[in-house]
Amino acid sequence: MKIQPTPMNSSPNTFTQQLQSAWALQGSMLCVGLDPDTARIPASPQGKPLGIFEFCRDIADATADVVCAFKPQFAYFASQGAEDQLEKLIRHLKDRHPQIPVILDSKRGDIGSTAEHYALEAFERYGADAITVNPYMGSDSIAPYLKHHGKGVIVLCRTSNPGGSDLQFLNIASDGKPLYLHVAELAAKKWNASGQISLVVGATFPEEIAKVRAVVGEMPLLIPGIGAQGGDLNATVQAGRISNKPGTGMMINSSRAILYAGQGPDFAERARAVAIETRDALRAAAQ
């Protein structure tokens, strides 16, 4: 089957411009992660089983005015053979909520023509505005995505999980700094000619967010790990803030705490309530 590329986003804005607009217009640094775990999806308001698309759509429609980004997680669609529902979801998001950038969280890491095919998948097939990528294979695993004008490339730097320290926290002999800071420096100083790179830094390590911020200037940070993973929201915002530009610079992700806030027919309202609470807590912390 040959698929038709998704029509180009009608907005001429780059990912970082979309993000700047969303921070300003929405007054929010909250990113809602769309991780539809079929074992946890509640029944529909009518009591019927709810599909992956319908669940994500209802959560997105209920939270679109309180977020700066949506982040569908590829694995939850792939394990269910639900690529068609991911296509439909991103089309819905771009149609109904064009002001909100969409990040495809698939943490790709490959090179040359293989990476070019992943870029086609993310940006043409699915129509995402940005993709997450893994830096282990270096510059030629990042470049193929940057060729797609205006698309965002969000590079793993310091991840929120305990095992992240296995490699990322090893100190490098040349300067004694840990690997994740070398990734931050490569991203900021060598790879970011287009200005479309962001970095992933986990909320579970606020001190390290501050160190990354010191290296990368105003580069946007995607920060997972608040909510279910237990990262400290206030410490995170203080560590990642851009002085003089409060309310910008971060996409702070929450997935499970919002998606599964309710298990009844009011799940979307419950999700909205937790999203508003989280947005407000992030706002307060940014003051």
Add this chain to the structure above:
Amino acid sequence: MKIQPTPMNSSPNTFTQQLQSAWALQGSMLCVGLDPDTARIPASPQGKPLGIFEFCRDIADATADVVCAFKPQFAYFASQGAEDQLEKLIRHLKDRHPQIPVILDSKRGDIGSTAEHYALEAFERYGADAITVNPYMGSDSIAPYLKHHGKGVIVLCRTSNPGGSDLQFLNIASDGKPLYLHVAELAAKKWNASGQISLVVGATFPEEIAKVRAVVGEMPLLIPGIGAQGGDLNATVQAGRISNKPGTGMMINSSRAILYAGQGPDFAERARAVAIETRDALRAAAQ
């Protein structure tokens, strides 16, 4: 859409047992990479356009008696919305060539329930025998795959591309050794309780293959970079060999040089001829 899990492989063998058998029975260390680039797929023998599945099937059927593994590359299917053809291809490989282990090359790198969903995708949805994974997120990005009894987990170590040096060749302060050797040590000494881990080491760096071999004992190595990427075949085999066990220890991958050996209706025969030539060259180098 809920998909049915692929029936369990009827063989009770683990991935490394399958590989040992394939090395012995097939007398080959050649792995054929199935990277179906639609821009390069030749016409069918009848002159009609050839689908992704049909192309890969014909290549596989023409080379199955000269390889130790097949390695479909996920990106080429994903960019075309051809997941159904990938499912069909792996079912065909397991039906027709059950003696050949199938590696899903998708270089996954994620944690917790997300990684569990990637494992379901690889091993249940697609029925692969092994998967490639990225070590940047550490132990908890490897563990979810190892929970699937007998399935192979092939961890990126020293990749074949120039940019691989950006991170992998940084020396670590504690012992002055480069990052990729730390990955080899973590894989061999901490992560491999099940014995199902292999490592990716590029043929473009034979000296580094030898260093990895010295660290990991008899662990299998998946070696890309011969053929189109220009790695030295003799140097590769000498560097990666297990002394006293010639003809084992490596899955040496070639993709484009075999897949696109011919552009005419005889493409499968041409692919077979290059595969035989490569297998024989690997055999000769292993003496």
